[in-house]
Amino acid sequence: MSKRYTSTGNKNIVSVYLDDDTHALLVSAKNRSGRTKSTEVAMRLKDHLRRFPNYIFF
Incomplete structure (x- = not known):
């Protein structure tokens, strides 16, 4: 089994x-x-959302 991205709070699947x-x-x-x-x-x-927190795509 491969190692998955794990961190505290990593509980959501998209x-x-x-x-x-x-x-x-x-x-x-x-x-x-x-x-x-x-x-x-x-x-x-995660990087994108931190660098562009108010980004709105139209």
């Missing part, structure tokens, strides 16, 4: 649908970092 290009970018990023896709997504989402 599912997303990605287009092929975005998925390829994610796979490339996780291969460079050596992390799992789940960990890569969690870290990048």
Whole structure:
């Protein structure tokens, strides 16, 4: 069993649908970092939300 992204409070599951290009970018990023896709997504989402807390997409 692979190690998952774990931290205190990590209790929520989110599912997303990605287009092929975005998925390829994610796979490339996780291969460079050596992390799992789940960990890569969690870290990048957390980073984005902290850096852009008031970002609104229209």
